[in-house]
Amino acid sequence: MVIAPAYEDVESFTEGLASAEIDNKDGYIDKTGTVVIPATFDDSNPFSEGLAAVEVKGRWGFIDKGGNFVIEPRFDRANGFSGGFASVEIGGRWFFVDKTGKFLGSK
DSSP states (O other), rough: OOOOOOSSSOOOOBBBBEEEEETTEEEEEEESOOOOEEESSSEEEEEEEEEEEEEEEEEEEOOOTTSSSEEEEEESSHHHHETTTEEETTTTTEEEEEEOBBBBBOO
């Protein structure tokens, strides 16, 4: 056994980290089972292109591998990055944002 069963749920590892549920909150662990981003999120997605979408109080934003928000939670839903962009939902409509949170096509 590599990681002792200490979590309610653990997702697959991507970019060296896996989302892990602890006391009904999500955080991220490394491949040794060490918590590297504390479990403070209501929901979480895997890391892609160095960022992960996380939910806080019903809003989604993106964190880096240090657990710092790069894009503050302001979306109804968010998917991972691919090719430098992520799809996000606001008010039932889907858009693309770059890694700064700027909408594709906006100036």
